[in-house]
Structure formats: structure tokens, C-alpha cells
Amino acid sequence: MIMALVRATLARSHLPSACRLPTLFFRRQMSETPQLTASISRLRQSGLLKTQGLIGGKWVDAYDGKTIEVQNPATGELIASVPCMGKTEAADAISSAYSTFSSWSKLTANDRSKRLRKWYDLLLSHKDDLALLITLEQGKPLKEALTEVIYGANFIEFFAEEAKRIYGDIIPPTLNDRRLLVFKQPVGVVGAITPWNFPLAMITRKVGPALASGCTLVIKPSELTPLTALAAAELALQAGIPPGALNVVLGNASEIGDALLESTQVRKLTFTGSTAVGKKLMSGSANTVKKVSLELGGNAPCIVFDDADIDVAVKGTLAAKFRNSGQTCVCANRILVQEGIYEKFADAFSKAVQNLQVGNGLEDGVAQGPLINEAAIEKVERLIKDATSKGANVMFGGKRHSLGMTFYEPTVIGNVNNEMLLCREEVFGPVAPLLRFKTEEEAIHMANDTNAGLAAYIFTQSMPRSWRVSEALEYGLVGVNEGSISTEVAPFGGVKQSGLGREGSKYGIDEYLEVKYVCFGNIKEL
Ligand code: ADP
Numbered sequence: 001m002i003m004a005l006v007r008a009t010l011a012r013s014h015l016p017s018a019c020r021l022p023t024l025f026f027r028r029q030m031s032e033t034p035q036l037t038a039s040i041s042r043l044r045q046s047g048l049l050k051t052q053g054l055i056g057g058k059w060v061d062a063y064d065g066k067t068i069e070v071q072n073p074a075t076g077e078l079i080a081s082v083p084c085m086g087k088t089e090a091a092d093a094i095s096s097a098y099s100t101f102s103s104w105s106k107l108t109a110n111d112r113s114k115r116l117r118k119w120y121d122l123l124l125s126h127k128d129d130l131a132l133l134i135t136l137e138q139g140k141p142l143k144e145a146l147t148e149v150i151y152g153a154n155f156i157e158f159f160a161e162e163a164k165r166i167y168g169d170i171i172p173p174t175l176n177d178r179r180l181l182v183f184k185q186p187v188g189v190v191g192a193i194t195p196w197n198f199p200l201a202m203i204t205r206k207v208g209p210a211l212a213s214g215c216t217l218v219i220k221p222s223e224l225t226p227l228t229a230l231a232a233a234e235l236a237l238q239a240g241i242p243p244g245a246l247n248v249v250l251g252n253a254s255e256i257g258d259a260l261l262e263s264t265q266v267r268k269l270t271f272t273g274s275t276a277v278g279k280k281l282m283s284g285s286a287n288t289v290k291k292v293s294l295e296l297g298g299n300a301p302c303i304v305f306d307d308a309d310i311d312v313a314v315k316g317t318l319a320a321k322f323r324n325s326g327q328t329c330v331c332a333n334r335i336l337v338q339e340g341i342y343e344k345f346a347d348a349f350s351k352a353v354q355n356l357q358v359g360n361g362l363e364d365g366v367a368q369g370p371l372i373n374e375a376a377i378e379k380v381e382r383l384i385k386d387a388t389s390k391g392a393n394v395m396f397g398g399k400r401h402s403l404g405m406t407f408y409e410p411t412v413i414g415n416v417n418n419e420m421l422l423c424r425e426e427v428f429g430p431v432a433p434l435l436r437f438k439t440e441e442e443a444i445h446m447a448n449d450t451n452a453g454l455a456a457y458i459f460t461q462s463m464p465r466s467w468r469v470s471e472a473l474e475y476g477l478v479g480v481n482e483g484s485i486s487t488e489v490a491p492f493g494g495v496k497q498s499g500l501g502r503e504g505s506k507y508g509i510d511e512y513l514e515v516k517y518v519c520f521g522n523i524k525e526l
Pocket residue numbers: 017193194195196220221222223253254255256257258272273274275277278280
């Protein structure tokens with residue numbers, strides 16, 4: 001009975017995304033642990049525990065005083081309450097971003113670059129506090145959270161540099177008395193909606209190129225993990241990003257989303273999250289014909305060929321599958337193993353999975369934290385039940401972890417086929433389904449047999465095969481003999497229903513720029 005109540009309490013995403021009532025039975029039964037008290041006091045001292053939205057450079061509550069509780073998924077404890085804002089606050093944030101656009105976009109690229117660089121320095125000098133915040137509100141192990149802070153900060157550094165390299169063109173004219181120029185200009189106000197799995201990096205990946213190109217923003221972070229976003233915004237203010245250039249509103253997702261969609265002042269929407277919400281936002285953008293970038297769900301195949309180096313394949317697959325408890329859109333969703341290496345790989349991989357220590361991310365040695373909420377764990381259970389009812393077998397794990405809460409055992413499932421729900425849906429959990437294949441052609445067919453097209457991985461020691469297969473995969477990112485490939489210097493994004501546009505790299509800044517052609521005519525010849 002108590003576990004049922006706990007589960008109901010933690011099922012945050014079962015509730016509508018409007019502000020939730022503070023009926024948290026489980027949390028109220030617990031007193032704050034000394035670990036949380038110490039963490040909160042440390043964050044308060046560093047000035048990074050911000051619990052209000054940011055509009056026009058001012059920290060503000062929801063106008064009607066409503067709040068949302070932010071919980072630690074590892075313990076169920078309340079970390080903080082943040083405002084539950086809606087359309088009015090969103091409208092003010094949009095106005096503020098709109099009025100700041102004219103001044104921010106007119107600064108020299110060098111000036112914008114210096115402020116972004118300062119922000120990068122501040123993110124790095126506060127990396128331990130930011131990592132602590134990420135682990136507290138998101139659950140990933142502290143070491144992984146620190147990696148996210150560095151990865152996230154790198155986008156700001158990269159785009160601080162890129163700000164100075166937004167070049168136009170001069171086109172050879174078709175008539176002698178003309179000169180044809182191409183300008184690149186900032187799009188304008190950007191609405192950025194981000195998910196909970198990378199509370200910092202999904203924000204910096206959007207804000208970096210937007211600010212670098214001269215755009216201003218209204219950010220709506222996930223209500224599950226808003227504290228990291230607010231802390232990053234505080235550091236942006238300290239770095240000299242002017243009030244109004246970067247606004248943060250949070251609360252009622254659909255109200256805020258609608259305000260962004262309906263506004264003619266918002267010229268671009270950038271979103272990372274589920275395919276279902278992405279489709280809604282794409283169709284909602286049609287009315288005002290906004291530029292749209294979408295980074296949506298994946299269904300990553302990880303193909304291990306007979307000629308793979310088994311150690312490299314096990315290590316790479318482990319990284320591609322279990323990072324962030326399997327909760328990333330580039331996580332391996334289907335592990336396709338060629339029949340000649342299947343048994344050997346399955347054995348070595350299961351042994352490696354057995355060594356993953358599950359626990360509270362603040363504890364030493366933990367490699368896998370909790371899932372984000374009860375809905376996530378129920379999805380994993382549903383998909384495993386479907387697979388085992390159709391003939392798959394659990395090789396390791398396959399149930400909730402004895403730690404309770406939303407901890408789930410790292411799991412390996414054998415004899416999976418591409419028709420099982422485990423392979424049709426994005427698992428977003430620590431479950432590695434193994435599928436057998438015979439030929440390279442079959443593997444490519446299986447890999448591409450999905451509407452998603454974000455990341456794919458292949459393990460082979462054959463150079464010709466790695467070229468052939470990389471080219472045949474209908475995916476935006478391909479890792480060859482490597483399971484961890486994201487970096488700020490390379491383009492990240494999907495094909496098919498995994499999204500539109502690219503983030504990071506020189507390509508990422510184009511998403512925030514308009515191309516303007518200017519024709520100078522009647523230039524008299526000498
Ligand atoms: P996930 O299932 O990974 O949480 P979602 O797509 O639901 O992914 O959430 C990603 C982001 O989209 C979050 O910030 C969430 O609040 C926001 N969101 C969810 N529904 C809407 C909506 N109708 N309009 C705008 N934003 C939304």
C-alpha cells in the first residue's frame with residue numbers, strides 16, 4: 001500500500017503539465033536528509049539556488065503565486081519550489097526579449113563573444129555546484145553530471161568563438177553595373193523548450209548559437225529540472241548578458257508553449273523533447289510561419305559485426321546504452337549482433353552490465369542513478385513484459401532495483417526481434433535488447449526499419465564495411481567503433497521523424513540566422 005502511494009506520488013508525468021498540487025504524501029513523511037541539507041546550504045552560499053523565473057533581468061515569482069515542487073528522483077525529497085508560470089509571464093518574457101533584441105543584435109560580434117566567453121568561464125568555475133544541482137534534480141551520477149557541465153559549457157565557448165565568424169558572401173554579378181551581397185542576420189526572438197535529461201547542455205546548445213548570432217531568447221526548461229537552468233541564467237547575468245536577452249519562464253508547459261507559438265514576435269522555436277510534443281509545436285508554428293528546429297526521439301541501432309573487436313564493442317555499447325540510465329535520445333535502443341559473435345558478445349556484455357553500480361548519484365562509485373519518474377519505470381516494465389511475452393528472455397536484471405524509488409536494474413534481454421515494442425518505441429531506460437542478424441544487408445534493413453533517424457553505432461574492424469554501412473544508415477549521427485560521439489564541434493541532429501536542423505558546430509549557428517540578399521544596382525562603370 002505504501003509503495004503504491006509512493007509510486008502514485010512520484011508519477012509526476014502522469015499529471016497534466018499544468019501546475020501540480022502539493023499532495024506529496026511520500027515526501028511529507030520524510031525529513032530532509034543531512035546530505036540534502038548540506039547540498040542546499042552549499043548551493044545557497046554559492047548564490048546558485050535560484051527559485052524564481054527570470055524576466056527582463058528580474059527574478060520573479062508566478063504572478064498568481066503558484067509554485068511547483070522540484071524533487072530529487074533518488075530520494076523523493078523536495079529540493080525547492082519554483083514558480084508555476086503561464087501565458088501572462090510568457091508574454092512579458094517575450095516582450096522583454098523583443099525589446100532587448102535591437103540593442104543585443106547591434107553589439108559588435110566581438111562584444112557578444114567576450115560576454116559569452118565570460119559566461120563560459122563562470123560555468124566552469126562553478127562546475128562542481130552545477131553538477132551537484134544536476135545530480136540532485138535529475139539523478140545522474142555526479143561524475144556524469146560534471147561531464148555534462150563541461151560538455152554544456154563547451155557550447156558557450158564554441159559559439160563565443162563562432163560569433164566572430166558569421167560571414168556573408170559577395171556573389172559575382174550577372175550584370176556589370178550590379179553588386180550582389182549576402183548578409184547573415186539574426187532571426188530575432190527565439191523560444192527554446194528543453195527537456196530534463198540534460199538540464200544544462202540542452203540549454204547551452206541552443207542559447208550559445210542564439211546569443212552569438214544576436215538573437216534574444218525565452219527559455220522554458222523542463223519543470224522536472226528547472227534549477228540548473230536558473231543557475232546557468234544567473235551566471236549569464238553575471239557575465240554581462242544584458243537583462244532581457246535571456247529570459248526563463250517555467251510552469252504550465254502548454255500555456256507557455258502556446259504563448260510562444262502564437263506570438264508574431266517570436267521568430268524561431270527550438271525544441272528538444274518527445275516526438276509527440278515536437279509534432280505539436282511544429283504544427284503550431286505554422287500559423288506564424290516560424291523557423292523551427294526539432295531534436296526529437298531516436299531509436300538507435302547499435303550493430304556489432306562478426307569482425308568487431310569485442311572489447312571495443314562491449315565498451316562502446318555500454319557507453320551508448322547505459323549513459324544517464326539509458327535516458328538519452330542517442331542511447332542504443334536496439335543492439336543488433338551478427339550470429340557468429342552473438343554468444344560471445346552477449347556473454348561479455350552481460351558481465352560488463354553486472355558491474356554497473358546502481359544508487360544515489362551523489363554516492364561514490366555509482367554508475368547508474370534512478371529513472372526520472374514513475375511513468376518512465378512503468379514504460380520500461382510495459383516494454384519488457386511485451387518482449388518476454390513474445391519469446392525474449394531476460395539475461396540479466398529485468399526488474400525494479402531493491403533500492404526502491406525509481407531505480408531499475410541494468411538489464412540485458414536476449415532473443416529480441418524488431419517487431420517487439422522494445423524495438424518500435426524509445427525505451428529511455430537501462431534496458432539492452434539483443435537482436436540477432438545474419439548478413440550486413442539484413443542489419444542495414446533492420447536498422448533503418450523505423451521512423452526515427454537520430455544516432456546509430458557500428459562496430460567492425462573492416463574499413464570498407466564501416467564506409468558502406470555508415471553511408472547506408474538513415475541516421476543523422478553515426479558512431480564507428482565508438483559509443484559516445486556528441487561534441488560541440490560536430491553537428492547533432494536527426495533525419496526522418498527524429499527532427500529538423502542541427503545543433504553544435506558551424507552548422508548549428510545557421511539555425512539562428514536569416515540569409516539576406518542585397519542587390520546594389522546602377523553602379524556606373526568607370
Ligand atoms: P519528455 O517526455 O522527455 O519529458 P516532453 O516532450 O514531454 O519530453 O518534454 C520536453 C519539454 O517540452 C519539457 O520542457 C516540457 O515541459 C515541454 N512540453 C511538454 N508539453 C508541451 C506543450 N504542449 N507545449 C510546449 N512545451 C511542452
